[in-house]
Amino acid sequence: VPPAIAVAHSHGSYHVHVAPGILERGAELIAAALGDRRTAVVTDATLLSRLGGWGITAGEAGPLVVPPGELAKTRAQWAELTDQLLARGIGRDGALIAVGGGSVGDLTGFVAATYLRGIPFVQVPTTLLAMLDASVGGKVGVDTPRGKNLVGAFHPPALVLSDPLVLASLPERDYRGGLAEAVKHGLVADQAYFAWIRENAAALGRRDPAALAHLVRRSVEIKAAVVAADEREAGQRAILNAGHTVAHALEHVSGHAVPHGEAVALGLLAESALAESLGMARATAGPLREALTALGLPTRVAPPLDPDRLLGAMRHDKKNRQDRIRFSLVEGVGRPRHEGGSWTTPAEERQIREALATIL
Ligand SMILES: NC(=O)c1ccc[n+]([C@@H]2O[C@H](COP(=O)([O-])OP(=O)(O)OC[C@H]3O[C@@H](n4cnc5c(N)ncnc54)[C@H](O)[C@@H]3O)[C@@H](O)[C@H]2O)c1
Numbered sequence: 603v604p605p606a607i608a609v610a611h612s613h614g615s616y617h618v619h620v621a622p623g624i625l626e627r628g629a630e631l632i633a634a635a636l637g638d639r640r641t642a643v644v645t646d647a648t649l650l651s652r653l654g655g656w657g658i659t660a661g662e663a664g665p666l667v668v669p670p671g672e673l674a675k676t677r678a679q680w681a682e683l684t685d686q687l688l689a690r691g692i693g694r695d696g697a698l699i700a701v702g703g704g705s706v707g708d709l710t711g712f713v714a715a716t717y718l719r720g721i722p723f724v725q726v727p728t729t730l731l732a733m734l735d736a737s738v739g740g741k742v743g744v745d746t747p748r749g750k751n752l753v754g755a756f757h758p759p760a761l762v763l764s765d766p767l768v769l770a771s772l773p774e775r776d777y778r779g780g781l782a783e784a785v786k787h788g789l790v791a792d793q794a795y796f797a798w799i800r801e802n803a804a805a806l807g808r809r810d811p812a813a814l815a816h817l818v819r820r821s822v823e824i825k826a827a828v829v830a831a832d833e834r835e836a837g838q839r840a841i842l843n844a845g846h847t848v849a850h851a852l853e854h855v856s857g858h859a860v861p862h863g864e865a866v867a868l869g870l871l872a873e874s875a876l877a878e879s880l881g882m883a884r885a886t887a888g889p890l891r892e893a894l895t896a897l898g899l900p901t902r903v904a905p906p907l908d909p910d911r912l913l914g915a916m917r918h919d920k921k922n923r924q925d926r927i928r929f930s931l932v933e934g935v936g937r938p939r940h941e942g943g944s945w946t947t948p949a950e951e952r953q954i955r956e957a958l959a960t961i962l
């Protein structure tokens with residue numbers, strides 16, 4: 603078993619274990635991280651029947667169950683979970699174990715951040731996105747009717763256990779969507795990793811556990827390094843938003859018919875075309891298109907969406923300053939653009955339209 607990855611944050615650090623079969627050692631690793639704290643397992647309704655097969659035991663009281671997917675991330679679910687913990691008599695010596703995708707992790711982490719002013723929590727991510735993105739970095743929170751993740755906190759986990767074997771049951775579209783975030787990590791931070799993903803696309807497509815373990819490890823290392831350099835998102839962390847200005851617009855305008863991962867794939871492509879047409883990047887859109895195609899990710903929006911509506915949605919992006927739409931761009935594979943102290947770059951509407959035309 604390779605050593606765990608240590609992720610540093612402002613008041614300590616935690617370990618991320620990535621290995622096929624690591625959950626067999628789950629109880630032991632959790633006990634080592636939490637001591638004899640009283641724990642409660644939180645999972646979602648879809649995953650309940652899988653816990654046993656994954657070797658996760660939830661104690662006599664059983665797991666606390668939230669609705670599947672984004673439905674978990676509401677203030678109402680935060681209140682419900684908090685009340686259930688109070689009813690169980692969980693005290694300051696308690697801890698939570700989130701078993702699920704990013705939705706369960708974000709909600710559970712937010713409850714842990716606020717319960718009795720904060721108790722520790724462990725992440726057991728069960729989607730590829732949660733393993734290589736959501737479980738690392740300490741951002742937790744819930745949605746409001748006005749938008750996603752508008753209420754939250756920074757509350758790093760005490761431990762993360764990522765077992766690629768649990769991904770066997772993940773629906774294909776969710777799985778491939780997670781791969782898009784890995785491509786993003788290669789694109790913004792590591793040319794060799796980007797090349798490795800392209801070369802191993804077939805093994806990744808059949809969810810080969812060894813290939814997946816490498817993928818998750820390298821992505822976690824990249825995200826951990828970026829987050830350690832800029833925990834509170836003052837600057838450099840913005841590079842993790844590559845592709846996301848366009849992606850969020852695609853999700854919004856399609857009414858979420860385009861899932862997040864596919865939107866990221868398309869967004870990376872459009873924003874690479876933008877950087878090239880602005881003369882800021884070379885040879886990124888081509889390799890990117892090849893990588894996405896090899897991974898079975900889309901390179902065109904289907905059915906098509908209205909560019910006017912996409913631009914409208916982008917104008918509301920939180921990265922914007924002084925009414926100009928901003929992007930986290932790369933200058934080449936592995937090289938984020940950092941100019942004049944800023945990690946984001948503004949673009950004119952005409953240029954954005956041209957870039958969008960490459961995916962529409
Ligand atoms: N905190 C962060 O830094 C961060 C980063 C990225 C995304 N997120 C958040 O993550 C959320 C999305 O998370 P997600 O993509 O992991 O999906 P999800 O948690 O919404 O889960 C999607 C579906 O997959 C099912 N599922 C999960 N694991 C499974 C498995 N192994 N087998 C079969 N089905 C399984 C779930 O039951 C659910 O129905 C969003 O709310 C997003 O905002 C957070």
Ligand SMILES: [Zn+2]
Nearest residue numbers: 783846862866
């Ligand atoms: Zn994303």
